[in-house]
Amino acid sequence: MPTTRSTDAFPHSALLPGSDDELVTALSAELRRSLTAYDEILLVVSDRTRALLTDPPHHLPGLLRWGDPAAFYQRLGLAYESFRRYLAEQADKDRRVHVIAEPDLSADPGHDGPPLGRTGAYLAYEAVCNDTYAPYGSAVTCLWDSRRHPPDVLGEVLATHRYRLTASGRQPSPRFRAAGDYLAGHRAPLPAAPRHVDHDRTLTEVAELRDLRAMLNAWASERGFAAEPASDLVVAVVEVAGNGLRHAATPVRVRAWHHGGTLIAQCDDDAGRPVPVTAGYHPPGVSDAQPSGRGLWLARQLADAVLVDSVPGRTSVRLYFPHAVMHR
Template sequence: MVVSTDTEAIIRDRLGPDAHDLQWAPVTAFYERTGFTYSRFLRFLRERHARQEVVRIIAEPDVVTDPDSPVDRAAAYVNYEAMTNEVYARYRCAITCMWHGHRHSPELIDQIRKVHPRELSDLGVVDNPGYVPPGDYLSGRAQPPLAEPPPVTDVDITVRRAEDVASCRAAVARWATAQHFVPTAVGQVVAATNEVVANGLRHGRPPVRTRAWSQDAMLIVDVEDQGGRAIPAHVGYRPPVIPADSAGLWLARQLADVLVTHTGDGRTTVRMYFPYAVTHRNLRIPT
């Protein structure tokens, strides 16, 4: 049971002593950055599967729609929830997701329905005729053009060859430190940027331009190459299985809270968002 304290109180009241037979976890134990959340549940399932344990998870996603945010975090989370149908399937675990219509917009609830093959209704569990398989769902998500970066950004550095990447990493590290990110978080911002820049050199076309700025207690890193080569919608959602698997975008999706891509006008852009509060959740912060 990974639910809010209010929901836990309701369920405990209904179940009485039987509630003690359930394993409870606060939402903060699982819900962090969108990629971390996805991987945390994945690790939990792997561990239980290795022990040959059969579990059922009931989870209440800790995401909200914030119209003032520069990125739609809830929509990004639903992409991960779509992929759980494929990535978690091998562990044969039943997962029930609790979404509240009074907390989320009708548009978001419609998207949520599309990524769940079954729905709990007044008639019990019924098949969802509107279910869209993960690959089709991600491919069908529109990639609207990203808002242009500010005219002047805190970091603006161009990488033309592999030897230039170190200077880019150093610039991003200085900037994130100046934004009061703790060393662990700084390292994660730098690592995510490094992976995306390296991908731009390897799979796109140099020069690769990296710009970074802050907005509403959020660090934003924008990496653009000149290849104009679209990034497949599913890339970075499947964990690497063998060392030969490409892990760059997987790692970047893990370390950034939200990562979005767009290809147009001969350019491929990857933009990463690092909200201060979410990035520092469960990190050890020096006092």
């Protein structure tokens, strides 16, 4: 098993280049520094960035391993978990690695999606990985091109990365916030659900989950979802609804609607049990003290984005399933 390390030592850096020269200069210098510090350097970047790094005179022979972005950047929770598993597997082999990642968030579900779209939902994972990736003794550098992202997004990037990478090297980010503080500051009331939805059911007992499964599966199929993505949607929503029935011990209202190619489901209960802001971001284990955290973790792997609004007297969980993302 990997040795547990302080989260303060985890080098999670953001590179925000404003030009190709800045990107190549900063990243090439960082790669050369990493050559002697790590057993492997994995780059999961766009074809354009790869071409910039491999074209002469910047070619770095024998130094890099290239990963397919499509293999990592699928659903947001799955992308986060794929990188975690890779780091864990390397740590189990007593190997330290440096991951250079360029998030691919191009498939955005549109204005009815999470705040700041998929980018905002992904940044929550960037905040949490400062804790969850730390035990593996590796480094992660994320490339956020300032020519492609607006200033408000770049500010959030600096808040979720402990360091900023520049041509001069790695510098502490003055905007960095610990995961709990960052997530708490970004938990906001969900946008109102539409008045007219595709389905609206209130469940009072676990036995009713069977009918919910059938309804959700038919709904997803009608909206053009293939069998496997439809099954993932059903499992995610039923898991959240079942958590409410079992742990909140109150009726659970389940609403389902669509916005363009995105299917959206929301589960509401009236128990008002507080849900920690980090619930569902950590893999389940025997030490889990929050039962809902295990269900949310599974839901985050199967949905593209999951938003939680927990206030006294009500808990709402909204799940997003964009067709393009679910069928990658």
